[in-house]
Amino acid sequence: MSVAEQRENVRQIFSEYLERKGHRKTPERFAILTEIYAHDGHFDIERLYGRMKSKNYRVSRATLYNTMELLLDCDLVRRHRFAGTQAQFEKAHAYRQHDHAVCDRCGKVMEFCDPRIQQVRNTVAEVMDFQVTHHALLIHGICSACRNERNAQ
């Protein structure tokens, strides 16, 4: 799937979601979605605000927060709280399932993928009669770069 195809695809999903929920299709909402899907990796609200402002597309922070709720609700975006109070987001559609390892010393976030997580989800759903929608596995520790740095001192 090309970048253009994906962009059209997620616009379609968002459009149908807004319609189904009786929400309006404002240009701000689609501009935010487009901006999010134009980049990889994690971002926070302030970063997104800055990126849109630099492209002369000014949206208020309030609208950013409101729109993120909608995008979370239709699973086009994921929200993480790696540390502190500041939420981090990432696009979720057509982005392979993965989890995160975060270095508690330098804050670097790495991605990994392990099929056993899916098995755990299935077991939890079955044993606890729980309808799983998504999950977040965060592995904390110290990355090799930080360990080497400390050893070198």
Added chain:
Amino acid sequence: MSVAEQRENVRQIFSEYLERKGHRKTPERFAILTEIYAHDGHFDIERLYGRMKSKNYRVSRATLYNTMELLLDCDLVRRHRFAGTQAQFEKAHAYRQHDHAVCDRCGKVMEFCDPRIQQVRNTVAEVMDFQVTHHALLIHGICSACRNERNAQ
């Protein structure tokens, strides 16, 4: 291990930690530790503050926040961010390894245990050359009670 034994045990661990780090052994710090280990389940700073106040042991919120940092550092307490900005804590010592499933409708938090997580940790450590210290797996979804409630409406 009895409750009294565990309390003595964690006091010992904390005491040694403070000594090793050159921190002072203040009565507030031990009172906070004792209060935390007198209860099961999750709690936030405000709840802990209220519980100590109701026992006429008044500590400032600042000291609670400071002490939690120490307890986190010596692994006697875990911190979670299930939702929102408010941190949740739970005691960590002699409390079997477990993870959490949280209902996104009613907010209920359930615990479960799956040995496959340990295997994932081992794999991440090996493949990414990452020194794992701990992890947090959060499974989101809708609990059976909430599903039944909605069906009944």
Added chain:
DNA sequence: GTTTATGCAAAGGCTTTGCATTTCA
């Protein structure tokens, strides 16, 4: 006697809210 910790209140940072204005349907 020093140095560190406590407590209080103020400041900070991220997020939410209220309300007037604008815009979608």
Added chain:
DNA sequence: TGAAATGCAAAGCCTTTGCATAAAC
């Protein structure tokens, strides 16, 4: 036209910080 969304600023909430006081070592 009427209801909902936007933008701005103010308020909220949790957490951190600064500084005087108290306490550990």
